[in-house]
Amino acid sequence: MPPSLEGPRRGQPRRNQTGPENASNAPPTQPIDPNITATIHQIMSEMLPSLVAQTVEALRQSDDGEDPNLVNQPSETQGQGTDTGGNSQEIHLWLERFHKQKPRVFILAATPVDAEDWIIHLEKIFRVLGCPDHIRVELAIYKLEGDAYCWWHVWKQAHTGVVDIGSLTWEEFKELFYQQYFSNSDKDAYGREYATIRQRDDESISDYMARFLRLASYAGIIAGIASYQTEKFKWSLNGKYRSKLINQNFTTVAQVVDAARNIERERLDTIQFKGDKDKKRKHDGSSGSFNRFKSDNSDKRRFGGSKFSGSSQSITSSNPSVTTPPIVCKECNLPHRPSPCLRMTGSCFNCGQRGHLANWIKSKLDKACPDYS
Template sequence: MAPTTSKRPIAHQDESLDVCNEDCRRALRDPEALVHVATRLCKAFTNRPSVYAGQAHSRSKFDQFCRLHPPMFDGKADVMEADNWISRLEKIFRAIDCTEEQMVEFATYNLADVADVWWIYTRKLIKQELGEETPITWTRFKQVFRDQFFPEVFREAKAREFADLRQGDMSVHQYSLKFIELSRFAPYLIPDESRKAQKFERGLHPQILDRLIALKLRNFDVLVDRAMIVEEYLQSREEQFDKRKRKQQIPKQSLSKKPFQSSGQMPPQNNKPQQNATGQHAMCQTCSKVHRGKCLMGTNTCFKCGKLGHRIRDCQDDQRCG
């Protein structure tokens, strides 16, 4: 079925089209005028903006936004996550060049759960204040969003934490990452590159600071690099000092003395009784008794008769003894 053409005029038709319609009636009597009218009609329709051009452009931006995998926010996470969510979205918006109105529309699309319910009622209040025809700017959205999910009292606490930040037990690398993370809450403390480097330098460990302060490094990246080099040198020197200290604590005799290696036999013992200065027999080191001759402890030998196979308590009744 062939499509039918409506004869009802379009409400938003340009005035140039009305002039062309009048010229068309004259062109029926003049062929040259007909060509002129046709040319004017083509220009009128070409220069006239499409009704769906704005919608198509907005849809294209939203597709680009979705392809960059923007994060969702449900309002249940830590307060720091709220600020991180805003930062990640703004990075995406800069990449696809969004308008203020698109930024608000795309951001609120990625709200969920508690955050989504909050925005439904907050949007109504803002529209009552601004009017339905006035779009909500991204600046206004960030203001109400942070007041709800990233309150000022928390931002001030983070600013104080940055002001008091020191390296302490952290490595230089960990300290630099913490410095960068907290610096966004107090940018007024580091208004330029030189102030930023000075702030970082003052928080370094004293041993590192002593070796860098005379250099007057005023570039943050260069300062961090030099601080890491000094830190590595100090750690290497400390390890060498600990090795020398451990060697000095080991007795010199134990280094030359060979350790006893067990072969399943008892170490040789001196079984001969020793005599003291008076000529009397000293206490035996094996049985802790005073006796003459070789000690028979542990040899399964009779202490009385010196024969094998019986003990001394059986010696009087045993025929083998004597």
């Protein structure tokens, strides 16, 4: 019986056609170029943050009841910004980068200097991140809190329809901010202070330099060129520094500061050395008084309770406000008041009179001190 030409019956598994006899019909395989693989990975890594941000924003919009398809459509004011944040995706990305720099919030300014310091702090972050102009305004408004945000809210309500708040530039925002927290009258006051600036007695060189340079920045063209500022800084120093620098020539304020700091360090070292020396002298004096007290007591015991130690007490009793401690005499090697030594003058060691001696001193004179007991 001839073989059947029909195919495999229904229900029977088809035989594998990839055996050795059909190996020649398989398509050839080629290795993938590693450069192409690296390029694909790089493109995907760059697109992944954007895709994640778009997905998160779409989910947020859907939760709010908005159409997620409108999230990625460019708005008419994209690139200009609006008062409510402009393009939400762009603001979201810039806000994330901005928060990583840990910017300070602004609530109120105790002094006008605090307001300017906050603006300078934000501009440093904006310059590093490369923020566009309209994004700077949005991020600065985001960091206003308390009284500062109330001021901005009131100003925005008062100028709605009069000023295009959505197209407000960074320079315009700074001008509005300074009108509120750093007015022209404040700048004029700092300029007048710069004109009559002097270093205070309790002000260090570093503190005075910081105050001088800050006031010079407020004074503007009134501060003068570098050589004028150098001379003004030198002549406005305290007399204890100016007297040593007056005949020296400097070209910059930094040179004057460096020389004045050396004088300041020398003065501090001298004061510290004198303080240590005075402490040592007091310590030596207290220990010396204790030793003299022991010597006086030993002398009393030695001479049988004589009135020898009363020589120093007589000075105190005559003038209670003045107390002169006894010193050890180089002639008799005994402590007595600062007066001519009685042994050298031939006077009595008890009463100080001449013509007799104390009976506890061996002498050829027969007359003893009548005050001795």
